Amino acid sequence: MANALLNSVVSWFLKKRLHDMELFMKHPQELQDNILQDLIYYARHTEVGRKYGFDSIKSYREFADRVPVSGYTEMETSIERSRSGEGNIFWPSDIKWFAMSSGTTNSRSKYIPVSQQSLEDCHYAAAKDLLCMYLNNNPDSKIFKGKALRLGGSKQLDKKSGTAAGDLSSILIDNMPFWADYSSTPGNEVALMADWETKMPAIVQETSKENVTSLAGVPSWMMVLLINVLETTGKDHILEVWPQMEVFFHGGVSFDPYVEQYKKLLPAEHINYYETYNASEGFFAIQDRNHSKELLLMLDYGIFYEFIPMKGYDTPDEKVIPLSEVELGENYAIIITTNAGLWRYKIGDTVRFTNKSPYRIKVSGRTKHHINVFGEELIIENAEEALKKTIAEVPCFIKDYTVAPIFMEGKEKGAHEWMIEFSRQPEDIFAFAKALDLHLQRVNSDYEAKRYNNITLTPPKINIANPDVFYNWLKQKDKLGGQHKIPRLSNSREYMDELLLIHSKSSLVK
Template sequence: MELFIKYPHEVQNELLHHLTGKAKNTEIGKKYDFSSIKTYRDFAERLPVQNYEEVEPLIERARLGESNIFWPTPIKWFAKSSGTTNAKSKFIPVSPESLEDCHYAASKDLLCLYLNNNEESQLFTGKSLRLGGSKELYKENGTAYGDLSAILIDNMPFWATYSSTPNNEISLMSDFEKKMQAVVDFTIKENVTSIAGVPSWMLVLLNNVMETTQKRSLTEVWPDLEVYFHGGVSFEPYKEQYQKLIPCKNFKYYEIYNASEGFFAVQDQNYSNELLLMLDYGIFYEFIPMDAYESHEEKIIPLNEVELGKNYAVVITTNAGLWRYKIGDTIRFTSLDPYRIKVTGRTKHHINVFGEELIIENAEQALKKVSKLTDCEIVDYTAGPIFMEGNQKGAHEWIIEFKTPPDNLAHFQKTLDQTLQTLNSDYEAKRKNNTTLNLLKVNQAKRGLFYQWSKNHGKLGGQHKIPRLSNKRDYIEELLEINKHLE
């Protein structure tokens, strides 16, 4: 880690040469003549930037058992990812190299960073409660696919299995709701020192733990609990609920940034919300400035050209054969020495129908502030546009599920609107004197709405996420309809 922190560009360039050199005799390597690629410029000029739909035909061939298409090592594993903007499943290749040199290397690095920062830690005197996805592993044509967490658990080294709870049999159960209770029953008897999982689903599990044990806090169930390793979705909407469940000043929260495509960044400091970009996991990084994304002015830049504070779409080239692949996430650099980032959202998850460019980071900062001001707690939310009709102006429509609702929803609504204006000058300009946008509208969801939506779509547990912002009304309309019929 010290090496890539000191020599980030050299490490990334060496990695790019390693990847192209290793794959030069694959179908893709011959098509783009990897053997003659000498510089980053050669690489960038020769290979197109792609999304999943463009690489899907090659991935399908690999799933049917063909090898040496985009990576020389036979690929037997594919991480099934439903995505949040497309109901169609994605199958992301997971090579032996990406398992070892990326996903498992990251787990070890995360533990090393945490222990280095907390020398008094008693992490290994107990076990790590992990909450993975609920997908079974489906064997097919000599290849297997399933939720990434299921693949990781299935291939986990013995030392990691020994220090984790619950056992693999429970972790890999396919029925999420049955698994949830099985995890609770199994783990409340264990000495749990750390928890790991996606914040939204882990919160469901921990609330079940509290209900089953009838304790007042998690520290009464697990007195030695000291850290929560979380990732997958933003932690901001859930932070206060966790702090109530774990009322311990010394408790640590460590964020990770990973996906089916790879493990990208890790929190490397206590009490920080910045993530260290990991440059030696077999992933070569490029970035697209979001102010020109999918426009004629769009440009793709390497790591050494990024600037502080700008919003970028992430493009990756990996040791599982994804070449210049757009993962759909957006990030912002908070430090250039070393390279530290914050995840700001998704390229498709924003509202920009009226030129307001509202991103997830704006939404979550606003909700955090407004929750404090109005003394409420939010479980989940999504938002979309109200389109202009005739001489009617547009607006944003939100549906929010509260754990503790505000006393006055109209006041909450107005405060949220005002707070968004302070955080986003484009939104403020469109709202000024109701020029383009009217005051936003907030619908209060019935309890369990987002859980029901996830269940209807087979998205319980794992890396599945609630779509936060959308340029369309599909999610809002569907949620409002489900909400009508909830008791």
Template structure:
């Protein structure tokens, strides 16, 4: 059988990239400066490059003083012109692809430009690196004796004025070389189906008889797929369906609330979980060690990084710092400049460095995705760690959740209202709520101060959601699919009210 031979050849080929990774590990700042100057030089004759005098920029200091920090709303008019066919606005090569992204908080769609350079030198390169790092850490890996099951977004690609838009995953699939179809499942026509539930059924029918060795996708949606696989096959666990499964590459949402359910579904002691950090705007970081919860920031994908300490965050008026000035354990908003023509773009994510030699990070949340109605500064990292601690002590597990404020009135203090869909509910919800509240007080001094003697914030109010509530809510909103996420924390009651009504 040729499979082991093919596995060896592909593994050898992927391992070669490790030497380039070692180069940016050794000279991170040099590599980043080189990326910045190359981007500026490439785009100096674009409309944007002329407006901000790129020809005169020879250092990071020049760049940060001449070019403003920008949110999507600021660049939307330029993107719309590009979508209508104008070129050389913010990037010199033709941009035909736009990744449609609603993010998690904003109902309005964003159209993120995706250049050929970004597809090739960022997204494809990162896909290879993900495999390279995994294979270098696991000499006995047999990934290429079977297929990888990828669960992407739900939309097909649509044409508009000779430009194309859709989920990033659909754009990647459309641009994949023909041979990639041989090593992955489902096949292209199924992967690009737009109706999510029909597509899910088609994926299951195609893959249950394949030798699947790896999984890739967002944890919440992959969980739906795996449970449906067990339903369809009548098996007890996923290894009875795919005995050679060895790794799950996941990203998009925090994995902590899902890990126990995955361990039940895939009861294999040495099964590997590898986290990735990618978005419509680019591919940023990859877990580079087994059993780690830190991600290596990838510095040679044509993306230049800057960071705004969240303690000083003021949107587009913020002052950013380069990689050379970051420190560990500070919450930063991420600012990117990319080979698709995003210049000092505020992506909306927050990260924290766990190490600066090499530069490893953890994703901590969103700049919009926190609750600060009462000055409590509650971020996703606090919420997810609190849920994890409460689950461990009550032997519970969580499928989905969201949190919003209960506003103060004349007779009552404010509070946080949680809707949690449990995979396994705690025996005593009040005890669970108390554990969650205590953890949040311990890890967040602002929250603790507002909870002191119930002066500003009362005890959290926790609802146990019915089974399938979040799935039904996303379905009603037309947001079923691999790239749509449940908003976790909000300063408004909009999501809470909609869910309570359902």
């Protein structure tokens, strides 16, 4: 009876929501214009609204001319005032929650405002849409016969004048409707535990007894959990623990380096993998088709989108364009205006459009996480693609990695230095390094030009990291947990030098 009622409700919602999505796919510009006008009107009496004359803005062009593009630094003072209890600064309704950004591994956190509107109309709406798309594509799904294993961060609430801050997953779990909590595992008590090293065995203990039918989390951390589950239960693969498992909803980092490992953990053809693109600032895109690598840009979550072509990013020629002017194949930095009071805000991510009817994207990297010390313009997407091809050619499993430049010194030429932690090492690391170098040249012509005859760059240097080097680095920074990610590429050697120090200390212990 309960399942029949649930299926009836889901079926009704599915049909209604699919109709809504068809509308924004057919009329994207009109919807985006309406969202911008609604946001401006709603916030017209805020401090920001009065400063930029929101009550007289009638068009996108007026909005773009009056309101400057900003980042966290420009908003920090206003956010701290809001955290201290002041209202009506950048958003008219009370901001009770602030998501501590996990987009950086620096010790200093960013506090991203989360309004009730963004909670309901963006983050929770996206969770429903994700299920909606999955069920529409898989009508025989039995996902509701079991529970969803959610792997988020920890609560670690930082209370201040009636507001609270924690990572986004904690805020979502803490405010989750009862029906969603009922269908999820682990329960809130375990899911919101602060100490990751205590939390991991607690999650394994609780979830291994449940009938888990879906997984949700960051691929790297979920893999750690699943390996722990196998070690605890003594099983050979995850389907022996949860035989009705059917889908992994993942996001946060590229899935490409982990594909083969997940196929071994979940050895069945019917397993689906659905990618999401969300951050503390909002939920942006969802994979809407089985076996696709493109994400549908969600246009009705109270977010207005703009983009900066990366060719001119952070230069005097920098140009900001609306969604209607994007071109396929170009790399863009994302600018958002949201229903939590972020106005023309740089989130630090880059995307490429693969389709414009409807708008579909691929996440290509971070504006700061790239290497362009020698004019090579290496972005995360290049690195992931080259690694995927290298792994197919020289079999191995990669657990984590990061890349940094080796700067020119005297007559010495530059290079890229890789720190890679393998869960299964290649038989021939020299063959791996050679294949990686060649594939990097094939996916990035600028890198190829700099490598030609070693004119600027010499072959990459590969360090095989000792076990748990990245884990210990995150632990040292108090960044253990489901939402924290390793920075893949950097223009400086800060991360690499810290990792090399931990690596050398662990070698001495041996």
